[in-house]
Amino acid sequence: MKGATVLTCLILIFFATVAWGDSTAWEAVWQSEDASSRVSLTGQANTMAVTDGRQLSATAAISVGGGKVRFDYRARGRSWSLIDDGLYLMRLQPTLKKALLLERPRLAVDRELAERNYVAREVASGVVAGRDAKMVEIAPRSGGPVVFRLWLDGETGFALKHERYNVEGRMTSATEYSRVTFGVKIAPDVFAVPKGWVKEESVRSDEALSVERLSFRLGFMVRRPRYIPEEYRLMGTYEKRWGRRRLRAAELRYTDGLRVLSVFQHPHREDWSRGPRREERGRGGGGRGRDHGGLGMGPPRPGEMTLVDRGTDKVVRYFGRDMAVFVIGDMLSDELVRIARSVE
Amino acid sequence: MIEGNDQVTDLVARARSGDVAAFEELYRGHQAGIYTFILSQVRQAELAADLTQETFVRAWESLRRLRHTGAFRGWLHRIAGNLVRDEVKSGRARLEVTESVLSGDDEGFAPENSAPERDGPEEQVVSRETSREVWTALAELPAEQRAVVVMHHMEGMGVEEIAQAIKVRPGTVMSRLSRAREKLRTRLSRYVEANNG
Amino acid sequence: MARGNHVKDQLSDYVVGALIIREQERVQRHLSECEECRAELAALERTGEKLEAFGLMDAPRDVWNGVRQRIRERAPAQRRWRPAWAMAMGAAALVLIVIGVVLLRPVGVGEPSLIVVAEPDEEMQATIEGHLPTAWAAPLADHASLGLRLELLEDDG
Numbered sequence: 206m207k208g209a210t211v212l213t214c215l216i217l218i219f220f221a222t223v224a225w226g227d228s229t230a231w232e233a234v235w236q237s238e239d240a241s242s243r244v245s246l247t248g249q250a251n252t253m254a255v256t257d258g259r260q261l262s263a264t265a266a267i268s269v270g271g272g273k274v275r276f277d278y279r280a281r282g283r284s285w286s287l288i289d290d291g292l293y294l295m296r297l298q299p300t301l302k303k304a305l306l307l308e309r310p311r312l313a314v315d316r317e318l319a320e321r322n323y324v325a326r327e328v329a330s331g332v333v334a335g336r337d338a339k340m341v342e343i344a345p346r347s348g349g350p351v352v353f354r355l356w357l358d359g360e361t362g363f364a365l366k367h368e369r370y371n372v373e374g375r376m377t378s379a380t381e382y383s384r385v386t387f388g389v390k391i392a393p394d395v396f397a398v399p400k401g402w403v404k405e406e407s408v409r410s411d412e413a414l415s416v417e418r419l420s421f422r423l424g425f426m427v428r429r430p431r432y433i434p435e436e437y438r439l440m441g442t443y444e445k446r447w448g449r450r451r452l453r454a455a456e457l458r459y460t461d462g463l464r465v466l467s468v469f470q471h472p473h474r475e476d477w478s479r480g481p482r483r484e485e486r487g488r489g490g491g492g493r494g495r496d497h498g499g500l501g502m503g504p505p506r507p508g509e510m511t512l513v514d515r516g517t518d519k520v521v522r523y524f525g526r527d528m529a530v531f532v533i534g535d536m537l538s539d540e541l542v543r544i545a546r547s548v549e
Numbered sequence: 550m551i552e553g554n555d556q557v558t559d560l561v562a563r564a565r566s567g568d569v570a571a572f573e574e575l576y577r578g579h580q581a582g583i584y585t586f587i588l589s590q591v592r593q594a595e596l597a598a599d600l601t602q603e604t605f606v607r608a609w610e611s612l613r614r615l616r617h618t619g620a621f622r623g624w625l626h627r628i629a630g631n632l633v634r635d636e637v638k639s640g641r642a643r644l645e646v647t648e649s650v651l652s653g654d655d656e657g658f659a660p661e662n663s664a665p666e667r668d669g670p671e672e673q674v675v676s677r678e679t680s681r682e683v684w685t686a687l688a689e690l691p692a693e694q695r696a697v698v699v700m701h702h703m704e705g706m707g708v709e710e711i712a713q714a715i716k717v718r719p720g721t722v723m724s725r726l727s728r729a730r731e732k733l734r735t736r737l738s739r740y741v742e743a744n745n746g
Numbered sequence: 747m748a749r750g751n752h753v754k755d756q757l758s759d760y761v762v763g764a765l766i767i768r769e770q771e772r773v774q775r776h777l778s779e780c781e782e783c784r785a786e787l788a789a790l791e792r793t794g795e796k797l798e799a800f801g802l803m804d805a806p807r808d809v810w811n812g813v814r815q816r817i818r819e820r821a822p823a824q825r826r827w828r829p830a831w832a833m834a835m836g837a838a839a840l841v842l843i844v845i846g847v848v849l850l851r852p853v854g855v856g857e858p859s860l861i862v863v864a865e866p867d868e869e870m871q872a873t874i875e876g877h878l879p880t881a882w883a884a885p886l887a888d889h890a891s892l893g894l895r896l897e898l899l900e901d902d903g
Contacts, residue, residue, distance in 0.1 A: 234886070238885065238886065252888075252890040252891045252893075252894055253891065253894070254891045254892070254894045254895045254898075256895055256898060265890050265893070265894075274889060276889070276890055276893045278893065278894065278897065280894070285897055289882070289889065294879065294882060294896070296896065296897075307878070307879050308879065309879055309882060310879055310880060311883060312880070312883040312885075314885045343886075353886055367886075367888045367890075378891035378892075379888070379891065380888050380890040421602070421603065421606075421812075421816065422599050424808065424811055424812030424815055424816075458880065463886060464884070465880055465881065465884045467877060469873060509861070510860050510861065511860075511862075511863055511867075511870070512860055512862045513862075513865075513866045513870055513874075514862070517895075520866065520870055520873060520874060522873075533873070533874070538860065538862075542860060569814065569817065569818070572817070573810065573814070576810055580804065580805045580809065581804050581805065582802055583805070584802075584804065584805035584809075585802045585803045594806075597805075598805055598806050598809050601805045602809045602812045602813050602816075605813045606813055606816045609813070609817045679799075680799075680801075683796055683800050698797060702794060702797035702798050702800070703797065703798070703800055703801070703802055720764070723759075723762050723763065724759075726762040726764075727758040727759045727761075727762045727764055728758070730758045730761060730762060730790055730793055730794065731758040731790075733793050733797070734758070734789050734790050737793055737796060738789070740792070741789045741792035741793045741796065742785075742789050743788060
């Protein structure tokens with residue numbers, strides 16, 4: 206009897222520790238998410254991205270302050286700058302004295318959902334950029350490779366090193382600070398486009414609409430995929446206008462707490478895709494004559510399914526009977542294909 | 550172009566019983582007026598197009614509730630006006646002039662739509678310029694004055710018809726037209742004063 | 747002119763027809779004697795002409811498509827139509843199934859084969875570009891790395 210009680214206690218303690226460990230690890234994770242709005246720092250980091258089979262790297266001088274971030278990149282002799290001021294991503298083009306603006310959506314993070322679908326564990330401690338840091342790993346609860354490895358600064362909780370792995374377990378992005386100084390005062394004009402520059406807005410806002418309202422705006426019934434992996438929840442539906450032809454598509458955006466799955470659809474009947482609206486004709490829209498359905502590639506064959514693996518995620522394009530569907534997500538290709546076909 | 554009320558009455562009667570082709574005729578005859586009306590208020594082309602679409606969809610759905618088919622045009626304006634008001638209440642549009650409008654970021658104004666084709670090229674250039682000025686001047690009017698100006702001068706609606714559409718007394722319509730005319734005369738003085746031809 | 751009572755303040759009311767007859771006549775009498783007020787009236791009238799010459803703007807062409815699509819989904823006399831509509835749908839579905847079976851059979855399993863491409867075409871590229879701000883806002887996003895990615899998109903774009 207006593208042995209069983211001891212065993213039970215040990216098991217309970219084990220689970221309690223794991224659970225508690227889990228919750229403190231998550232606390233640290235969320236704290237690091239908030240950290241960029243709390244801290245101010247300047248530093249130098251090495252960053253890498255895997256995309257379309259290529260691996261790219263750069264060094265970046267980084268400034269963080271007042272919730273804004275600035276990256277001054279350098280890669281193979283080139284340099285460019287990017288500012289995130291919380292509202293826009295601004296890519297600076299000094300030779301043209303121009304800044305390209307992308308409106309930066311604010312996605313509400315569903316922490317509960319993330320904690321339900323993923324497990325966070327503090328697994329090690331180390332030193333990054335000369336500072337003590339603890340390393341947290343985040344992996345899917347249902348099993349599968351680690352998705353994130355974060356090295357979090359002991360003092361501020363800020364992520365000094367960040368590694369992201371895709372569903373196949375390949376590292377697809379990484380950033381590591383080599384130097385960092387916290388608590389510096391940064392002039393506000395560091396995060397602003399210099400006076401007199403031209404600002405060009407390239408992507409419009411991301412307003413969440415109901416499916417009905419979106420259907421009304423777009424003039425076609427927006428369909429929900431009949432299959433979505435069970436960890437994912439619908440975050441919202443959006444009108445997306447992008448690309449050179451400013452095609453209007455519906456985006457259904459899902460999340461499992463950490464990863465985002467987007468399903469785009471727009472009809473590819475010829476009478477619908479007449480090209481840019483009247484007032485946009487001047488903005489370099491062109492090419493309407495040759496396109497079939499405005500898709501820029503000749504008549505699509507129904508049933509045609511194309512995949513691009515970008516490393517961090519995959520893009521699947523599917524031509525259904527009357528709808529062109531894109532699915533972007535970090536999951537196995539079979540899953541993406543299944544989702545795409547279920548939109549019909 | 551819809552000429553005369555009898556034609557409208559006939560089309561409305563047919564549309565009521567489900568004749569989409571008849572409704573399309575009604576659409577063709579009224580879309581420019583409604584679109585211009587809405588655009589002059591919300592000043593975003595995309596939004597104006599959406600609201601125009603919604604106006605006609607709602608008109609189709611409640612066509613049977615329209616008692617006097619002769620009041621079709623005014624009734625459409627009432628639907629449109631309510632939709633505009635909803636947009637303003639929800640914060641997606643503002644009726645009063647904004648900085649971007651004055652600085653020329655104003656959307657939706659497409660000179661090629663409004664310059665009459667009968668003019669020669671030079672006249673077209675001049676009239677496009679004037680049209681732009683008129684459009685900007687309209688923006689500076691209070692919303693209610695702007696509405697009656699568009700309905701009366703651009704859509705050709707009479708004072709009675711406007712009064713019924715927006716549910717005010719004819720005297721109110723006239724006083725809004727009068728005040729608007731004064732403001733616009735000052736604003737467009739360069740174009741309307743004698744010594745400028 | 748002894749009184750010099752200009753009527754400028756009333757001219758806008760006059761021109762829209764808001765004055766009562768007695769006032770109208772008074773204004774007209776003054777106008778016949780006052781060039782200044784006549785000029786002002788002319789300016790007001792020209793303002794009206796400019797407004798009228800403005801014309802109307804056409805709604806974009808696809809607005810009607812949207813209207814038509816939506817009213818077809820909600821035909822006014824729905825109840826009467828439903829049986830016929832349902833029957834038509836049933837028949838259409840049957841036809842589609844038959845066609846589907848006939849068409850898909852030659853392809854074998856009936857599943858379209860997946861074309862894997864290394865380089866996205868222009869259309870896919872556009873989708874990817876539009877998606878980047880979403881990736882930026884995702885939880886635990888590595889912004890430094892995404893910024894690097896963004897630069898590459900600008901390159902190809």
